[in-house]
Amino acid sequence: MSNSKFNVKYCVLLPIVLIATILLWALPVSTFGIAELTVVQQRVIALFVFAALMWIFEIIPNWTTSLLVIVISLLTVSNKGIGFFCDPQYGTLVDYKSLMASFADPVVMLFLGGFVLAIVAEKYGLDVTMARALLSLFGTKPKMVLLGFLLVIAVFSMFMSNTATAAMMLAFLVPVLAKLPSDDKGKIGLALAIPVAANIGGIGTPIGTPPNATAVKFLSEAGYDVTFGEWSIRMIPYVLIMIFVAWAVLQILFPFKSAEIKLAIPENTHKKDWRTTVVWVTFLGTILLWATEQWTKINSNVVALIPLGVLTATGIFGKEDIKEINWSVLWLVAGGFALGTCLQGTGLAKVLINAIPFNTMSVVLVTIIAGLVCYFLSNFISNSATAALLIPILIVVAEGMNLGATGSRAMISYIAVCASIAMLFPISTPPNAIASSTGMVETKDMTKVGIIIGAIGFVLGYFWLTKIFPFGA
Numbered sequence: 001m002s003n004s005k006f007n008v009k010y011c012v013l014l015p016i017v018l019i020a021t022i023l024l025w026a027l028p029v030s031t032f033g034i035a036e037l038t039v040v041q042q043r044v045i046a047l048f049v050f051a052a053l054m055w056i057f058e059i060i061p062n063w064t065t066s067l068l069v070i071v072i073s074l075l076t077v078s079n080k081g082i083g084f085f086c087d088p089q090y091g092t093l094v095d096y097k098s099l100m101a102s103f104a105d106p107v108v109m110l111f112l113g114g115f116v117l118a119i120v121a122e123k124y125g126l127d128v129t130m131a132r133a134l135l136s137l138f139g140t141k142p143k144m145v146l147l148g149f150l151l152v153i154a155v156f157s158m159f160m161s162n163t164a165t166a167a168m169m170l171a172f173l174v175p176v177l178a179k180l181p182s183d184d185k186g187k188i189g190l191a192l193a194i195p196v197a198a199n200i201g202g203i204g205t206p207i208g209t210p211p212n213a214t215a216v217k218f219l220s221e222a223g224y225d226v227t228f229g230e231w232s233i234r235m236i237p238y239v240l241i242m243i244f245v246a247w248a249v250l251q252i253l254f255p256f257k258s259a260e261i262k263l264a265i266p267e268n269t270h271k272k273d274w275r276t277t278v279v280w281v282t283f284l285g286t287i288l289l290w291a292t293e294q295w296t297k298i299n300s301n302v303v304a305l306i307p308l309g310v311l312t313a314t315g316i317f318g319k320e321d322i323k324e325i326n327w328s329v330l331w332l333v334a335g336g337f338a339l340g341t342c343l344q345g346t347g348l349a350k351v352l353i354n355a356i357p358f359n360t361m362s363v364v365l366v367t368i369i370a371g372l373v374c375y376f377l378s379n380f381i382s383n384s385a386t387a388a389l390l391i392p393i394l395i396v397v398a399e400g401m402n403l404g405a406t407g408s409r410a411m412i413s414y415i416a417v418c419a420s421i422a423m424l425f426p427i428s429t430p431p432n433a434i435a436s437s438t439g440m441v442e443t444k445d446m447t448k449v450g451i452i453i454g455a456i457g458f459v460l461g462y463f464w465l466t467k468i469f470p471f472g473a
């Protein structure tokens with residue numbers, strides 16, 4: 001970090017965050033104009049503002065902010081916090097166990113299982129084998145190679161880290177890009193295919209990206225369970241439509257000059273033994289169980305632990321592999337869950353529902369405005385942080401508007417979609433940054449594509465989840 005950025009963050013932005021938080025924390029409760037508001041609930045409001053500003057300015061890493069939120073919550077609004085702070089006379093306190101349970105929430109376990117599968121898939125060459133097999137189906141015509149990359153990356157991103165998928169595919173693509181003529185605009189389209197497909201593909205499954213998991217978690221807590229299969233059967237068709245939209249947009253903006261593109265994807269050199277067989281069976285078996293939850297009745301969060309059991313017991317996934325798990329993402333998500341626990345546990349959610357006339361508001365207007373806010377924020381801060389901040393609040397809004405199961409699922413899943421289609425700048429997502437690092441993609445080209453695909457995805461997502469294929473249909 002340069003000295004100027006360090007100075008701005010710690011000498012300007014941090015004091016602003018702290019002053020805003022302390023003011024909200026210390027003002028008389030009557031200042032808020034909410035009759036039923038308690039001191040404990042006021043602290044939760046201050047915590048929300050603290051988390052929002054810290055995530056937006058990214059003064060410290062986002063996952064660190066999440067940990068801070070959990071620690072501060074435990075100390076100041078839980079039933080086992082600081083004695084003079086955590087007196088029941090100040091309002092209903094949160095059970096400290098429920099806050100600590102954020103670290104091992106079932107949805108966190110779902111993500112953990114997905115990370116383990118991705119790690120062993122890379123370790124034993126499943127990713128390369130599948131990429132080689134799938135991309136070979138699309139021949140050598142440039143437009144078909146482009147489609148192949150978009151589809152394969154999208155599929156991988158449904159089950160693997162978007163960042164890992166983008167990095168792997170870029171490794172395959174760099175030698176190809178180097179061979180294309182310098183004046184072939186198709187190079188830009190191919191490079192942009194990586195972040196576009198990775199960002200869109202993650203929408204397809206609950207484990208594809210953290211906003212999806214956050215949406216599923218809070219819908220479940222509100223009594224509107226969404227299974228792995230129910231999410232996927234609605235979102236995968238949306239992903240496919242958006243991939244074909246992206247294919248058309250990239251061809252129009254960056255037409256190919258070359259008549260042929262040959263991909264040179266290396267073969268999987270890993271020795272094929274019983275471990276490889278176990279990994280394949282576990283990988284495919286887990287996905288099958290996730291997809292058939294409504295028939296097997298095995299909860300998808302429980303299924304996610306099967307790979308851990310099988311792969312650790314067989315020695316395939318060892319202590320060194322544990323270090324590869326993206327713990328920062330898990331802890332970031334846990335912080336969002338803790339905020340939701342505080343919102344519900346202190347009774348603040350009910351107070352807000354009673355105090356704000358949500359039931360008089362336009363459902364369409366609220367959903368679209370919330371989607372726009374989510375889309376805007378996600379272009380500048382982590383989409384995981386955006387979802388962790390907005391979704392707990394919007395669950396309260398949905399309840400206040402009496403949306404019921406169908407309406408709540410539509411609003412919350414739409415917010416998750418809006419977080420994933422935000423891809424205007426290199427800083428918007430890690431896959432965008434990876435594409436920018438090639439030196440072949442200018443920010444203006446990325447922004448141009450991002451605006452078009454974002455606008456189409458925003459409108460299509462709304463109608464898809466509220467009119468065309470809503471949950472419960």
